[in-house]
Every structure is written in structure tokens, then in C-alpha cells.
Amino acid sequence: MENILDQAYSADNFRQQGHALIDMMADYLERTTSEKNKEKTIQWQPPTDQLATWQEDAQQPLADPLELFQDAIARSIHLHNPRYMGHQTTPPLPVTVLSSAVSALLNQGQAVYEMGMVGNSLEKIMSEYLARKLGFGSEASGFLTSGGSLGNLTALLAARAAVSNVWNEGHQEGQRWAVLVSEEAHYCIDRAARIMGLGTEGIIKVPVNERYQMRTDQLEQYYQQAISEGKQVLCVVGCACTTSTGSYDNLEAIAAFCQKYNLWFHVDGAHGAPAAFSPKYKHLVKGIEQADSVVVDYHKMMMTPSLSTAVIFKRSGDSYKTFAQRAQYLWAEQPGEEEWYNGGKRSVECTKNMSILNVYTILRTYGExxxxxxxxxxxxxxxxxxxxxxxxxxxxxxxxxxxxxxxxxxxxxxxxxxxxxxxxxxxxxxxxxxxxxxxxxxxxxxxxxxxxxxxxxxxxxxxxxxxxxxxxxxxxxxx
Ligand SMILES: Cc1ncc(COP(=O)(O)O)c(C=O)c1O
Structure with missing residues (x-):
């Protein structure tokens, strides 16, 4: 009998299963997106019932993985259903399901050039393209990270690296950092600051107006208060836009404030920065081009599968200072070298998905x-x-x-x-x-x-x- 491993790697089996799976997924898309679709968007089950179903499933023999995929589809929420209007996750464009499959098959790690020759090149091209769309100059660039939460943490770490050597020296006695952010910002900003050891007192929440935008007229007061308490403000975070209400902060006002006090200006544009693509709505992100860093989730408003987040830096060089670390076995050239092609030098992740192929595929297939x-x-x-x-x-x-x-x-x-x-x-x-x-x-x-x-x-x-x-x-x- 054929060895199980050889059987599992068989190209013939893959071809057969793949064809059948594509048909199954196309049928699913046809059903969910059809005008006559009367299927539910979600087949709600409480967590314990759902868990019990899968526990039982795990005990059953499986004749064909397609049965498993069919079940997974049926038991999931259907983002392509036009009655899906919930969380900010996009129904991915079908072509990105194909590009994801290619990324999965190739499984390039991205941390070192040899393991991400395509991905690292595309990340550079796409980051610079996105930076230009946002209005940045030729010095801007960036890379990809796994999600907006990680992207915001990466940017805040860069803000800290710009003013301190805590990365090498650790926290100094009496040093109290703080970030200023709208009270409506996504919780991941709060979480990033806590991960960095800022604690509750290091997250200064500026109130919002009746449209849920940061009261930029109160920035001065909150900043002075922080200074009088002996804190050093690392950065101000602008929301483009907020999660709950989709409100855009006045980025120009925040930029001017940051310039006045020489503070890092970060924009969480995970959801709303792609408004820059629309002549009708780009006014909403006016001022974003003055930010030191910006985060954009491709998997929210740019129609790719999760997770895929651009971290853009106004000065590309800043992105190399965040994780200055030696890793002899990975990189021949060590800290200080600005090697865009060795992805791991700038990202939290070592191994990382080549998700850039998804957004690049959209751009090349359909244009901007x-x-x-x-x-x-x-x-x-x-x-x-x-x-x-x-x-x-x-x-x-x-x-x-x-x-x-x-x-x-x-x-x-x-x-x-x-x-x-x-x-x-x-x-x-x-x-x-x-x-x-x-x-x-x-x-x-x-x-x-x-x-x-x-x-x-x-x-x-x-x-x-x-x-x-x-x-x-x-x-x-x-x-
Ligand atoms: C404004 C904003 N920032 C950050 C995030 C977190 O992004 P992710 O879910 O990709 O980690 C979200 C998620 O909804 C968000 O709305």
C-alpha cells in the first residue's frame, strides 16, 4: 500500500480535490451573491453547541476533505451575502482566494530574501505605491505585517525608537512615556501602549466631539497636563477612521500640533485610509501625508483576505530602527543596513504570509x-x-x-x-x-x-x- 505521506503529497489527488473545491466555492459564491438568495447570513449557534458539533465531528471518519470544507462553509458567517453588514471584514474578491492559494502553496517565509524574493519585492512596490496614493514623497516606504493591531504596535515602537534607546537599555528609572489618542480609538492602540509597558497612565484619551472626532482643541491641555505630571509624550495617534462610528479625526490639526512639539504623528488608517483612492472622499484623510507612520488594513477596505496590513513610514529609514537586533544565522549584513529585501529586519514576525500577492493581484488584474x-x-x-x-x-x-x-x-x-x-x-x-x-x-x-x-x-x-x-x-x- 502507498505510503500516507506520498499519497498526501500526490499532485493528482490535489488536482482532483482542487477542481472539486473550486466548483464548490464557485457554487457558494453564486448562491450567496445571487439576487434570489434567501439563505441566511449566519446560522447562529451558541459557542457550546458549536464546539460540541466539532467535537463530535472530530470523532468521525472523514472520507473526503471536501466534506469538511463544506461543513466549515455552512457553519461560518457569509460575508459575500449582501445582508452581511457587521464587522469591518471585507468579502474578499474571488481572485484573491486564488492568489491566497498560491501563497499557501509556495509558503515563502519573507524574513530573509531567499525565502521571500517575490514577496519582499512586492511589499516594497506596493508600500511605495500606497504611500504615493496617501500623498507622501519619495522617501516614504514600508512593509506588510499581520493585522492592524500588530501594525499599530510596530508604529508605536518606531515612535519610541525615534526618541529613546529603550530597545537596548531597557526602561530607565523615573521614565514615564505616554501616547495621546482619541477616546474612540480602536482598543489595539491601548493594548499596544500597555505591551510597551506604558500602563494605564501612559494612555491619555482625548475626548471626542459630537461627531466622535478627537477634540483637537483640547490636545494642548492634555499635553501640558502630561508634561506637568513628568511624562514624555511619545506620539499622537489620529484615527482615520474610528471603529465604532467611522469618524475621521482632523489630521491636519493633529499634524500641526505634532510639528509644534516635535512629536511623532501616527495615523491608524486601518479602516479608512483607502478613502485616498477616491477623489470624492479623499478630503477625509487630508493631512495624512504629514504623518510619520500610517497603518492600512488591506483586508478591510481593499478587498483582500485577512490578515494583510501595510505599515507606511514617511521616512523609510525610520522603519529600520525599530528592531535593531543581531541574528547571525539569518542576515549576513547586520544592524544598520537598510535592506528592504530582508523582511524580518523590520517586522515583528519572522515567518510571515506572502499576503502582499493578494493586493498586488487585485491591482494588476483590475487596476486601481x-x-x-x-x-x-x-x-x-x-x-x-x-x-x-x-x-x-x-x-x-x-x-x-x-x-x-x-x-x-x-x-x-x-x-x-x-x-x-x-x-x-x-x-x-x-x-x-x-x-x-x-x-x-x-x-x-x-x-x-x-x-x-x-x-x-x-x-x-x-x-x-x-x-x-x-x-x-x-x-x-x-x-
Ligand atoms: C481603526 C482600527 N484599527 C485597528 C484595528 C485592528 O485591526 P486588525 O483587526 O487587523 O488587527 C481595527 C479593527 O477593526 C480598526 O477598526
Whole structure:
């Protein structure tokens, strides 16, 4: 009998399974994206039930991995369904499913040139291309990292490396670092600062205005307060945009403030920096080109699978200072050498996925028009949806959306917070639509993130109708 390893590596088996899998995935796409699609966006199960199903599955013999893939598909949330309007993860473009398969097959590690000849070159080309789109000059460049959280940590580490040698000397007695950031920033900024040992007192949260943008008029006051407490401010982080509400901070005002005090200016553009691709919306990121570093998630608004994040530096040289470390067995040239082609010198990761192939494939296949169209369509859809909400007296719109994130709530004389939480729970359990919820100024809102360009006005009207039905049901069953 054939050895199991030889059988597992057989090209013939792969060809057969691969063809069948592509057919299965294409059928899935056809079903989920079809106008007639009535399938659920999510087949909700509580975690213990889901776990039990898989525990049972693990005990069964498996005749064909395709059965397993079929199950995994059926039991997952369906991002390509036009009624998916939840978290900020994109339904990946089908061509990137193919490029991901190529990356998986090649499994290039990226840390050293030989293990990432293609990936390191593409990272340089794409980072410089993205930097130009954001308005940076020819000195700007960057690389890829695995996710916005890691990207923001990398940028904050670079900000620290610019003003201290803590990397080699460790924390000095009495040294107290701080970062200034909007209170609406994604939690990963807070987490990055804590990882760096800044502690709670090192994360200074600047309040937001009624549009959930940083009150830049209060930056001076918070900065002076930090100085008077003996802290050294490492950087100011601008949001482009915030996670809960999609609000863009006034980046020009933050840039001017940073210039005044010679502070590092970092922009978390994980979600919203790609607005730069759209002539209609690029005004939202005005000032981003003055940042010292910017993070952009390709897997949010640029239609690639997760995880794929660009970390862009205004001065490419800054990116080499963060992890100045010797690794004799990896790099012949040691610290100080600016070798773009040895990826591991600048990233937290040693081995890293060649996910740059995904965004490069999109660009080469469809041109940059596709990025503009995605922004224009999704941001425009949010404006349409906001108008639907505003004209329906049953709802309250939390603010005028700046991008594709809209927060609303159903108005009721009952406890509005718990009423909207119950609506969201009913929607989740029913599974037709998928939306999430958030807390704004202590109040619960339903949060709609329009990530799927196949969503149309019709689904948005249906969503409002569905919420009203849920509300009627709750009212009828309340005592
Ligand atoms: C503004 C912002 N920054 C950072 C992140 C974290 O990115 P990732 O999930 O890629 O780690 C998110 C995630 O939603 C985000 O919205």
C-alpha cells in the first residue's frame, strides 16, 4: 500500500480535490451573491453547541476533505451575502482566494530574501505605491505585517525608537512615556501602549466631539497636563477612521500640533485610509501625508483576505530602527543596513504570509479603479442608508456618517438600551441580516458596517423593515 505521506503529497489527488473545491466555492459564491438568495447570513449557534458539533465531528471518519470544507462553509458567517453588514471584514474578491492559494502553496517565509524574493519585492512596490496614493514623497516606504493591531504596535515602537534607546537599555528609572489618542480609538492602540509597558497612565484619551472626532482643541491641555505630571509624550495617534462610528479625526490639526512639539504623528488608517483612492472622499484623510507612520488594513477596505496590513513610514529609514537586533544565522549584513529585501529586519514576525500577492493581484488584474469604486459605492450606500433612517420616525440616527459605518437605534418608550440589544439578539438568532451593536456615550446603538459592495438600497430598506418587525414582536411580548 502507498505510503500516507506520498499519497498526501500526490499532485493528482490535489488536482482532483482542487477542481472539486473550486466548483464548490464557485457554487457558494453564486448562491450567496445571487439576487434570489434567501439563505441566511449566519446560522447562529451558541459557542457550546458549536464546539460540541466539532467535537463530535472530530470523532468521525472523514472520507473526503471536501466534506469538511463544506461543513466549515455552512457553519461560518457569509460575508459575500449582501445582508452581511457587521464587522469591518471585507468579502474578499474571488481572485484573491486564488492568489491566497498560491501563497499557501509556495509558503515563502519573507524574513530573509531567499525565502521571500517575490514577496519582499512586492511589499516594497506596493508600500511605495500606497504611500504615493496617501500623498507622501519619495522617501516614504514600508512593509506588510499581520493585522492592524500588530501594525499599530510596530508604529508605536518606531515612535519610541525615534526618541529613546529603550530597545537596548531597557526602561530607565523615573521614565514615564505616554501616547495621546482619541477616546474612540480602536482598543489595539491601548493594548499596544500597555505591551510597551506604558500602563494605564501612559494612555491619555482625548475626548471626542459630537461627531466622535478627537477634540483637537483640547490636545494642548492634555499635553501640558502630561508634561506637568513628568511624562514624555511619545506620539499622537489620529484615527482615520474610528471603529465604532467611522469618524475621521482632523489630521491636519493633529499634524500641526505634532510639528509644534516635535512629536511623532501616527495615523491608524486601518479602516479608512483607502478613502485616498477616491477623489470624492479623499478630503477625509487630508493631512495624512504629514504623518510619520500610517497603518492600512488591506483586508478591510481593499478587498483582500485577512490578515494583510501595510505599515507606511514617511521616512523609510525610520522603519529600520525599530528592531535593531543581531541574528547571525539569518542576515549576513547586520544592524544598520537598510535592506528592504530582508523582511524580518523590520517586522515583528519572522515567518510571515506572502499576503502582499493578494493586493498586488487585485491591482494588476483590475487596476486601481476598483479601489476607488469600492470606496465610492460603500461610502455612498451609507449616505443613502442614513437618509432612509432619518426619514423613518421609528429610528434615531446617531450622527451623519462620514464613511460606510452607520449607527442607529430604534426609539421606544421602554428601556432603549436593552430594547435595541434584544433587537440585535433576535436578528442574530434569525440570521437573515448580520449587524452588530456598539455603545456611544453610554447608549446602545445598532451598528451597520457596509463592507459588501453587493449590498443595495433594497437590502437596507429590508433591514429597517426587519428591525421594525422585531420591535413589534418585542412590544407584543413585553409585560
Ligand atoms: C481603526 C482600527 N484599527 C485597528 C484595528 C485592528 O485591526 P486588525 O483587526 O487587523 O488587527 C481595527 C479593527 O477593526 C480598526 O477598526
Amino acid at each position: 479603479t476598483i479601489f476607488r469604486e469600492n470606496i465610492d459605492r460603500l461610502y455612498g450606500l451609507a449616505t443613502t442608508f442614513a437618509a432612509q433612517v432619518r426619514t423613518n420616525p421609528a429610528f434615531e440616527l446617531a450622527y451623519e456618517p462620514e464613511c460606510n459605518i452607520v449607527c442607529l437605534r430604534y426609539l421606544t418608550e421602554c428601556d432603549t438600551n436593552s430594547f435595541n440589544q434584544q433587537i440585535r439578539q433576535l436578528l442574530l438568532e434569525e440570521g437573515d441580516f448580520f449587524i452588530v451593536q456598539t455603545i456611544l456615550k453610554g447608549q446602545t446603538y445598532l451598528r451597520v458596517s457596509l463592507m459588501n459592495p453587493l449590498t443595495t438600497e433594497r437590502e437596507l430598506q429590508e433591514l429597517l423593515g426587519n428591525i421594525e418587525q422585531k420591535a413589534a414582536y418585542l412590544l407584543a411580548h413585553s409585560h
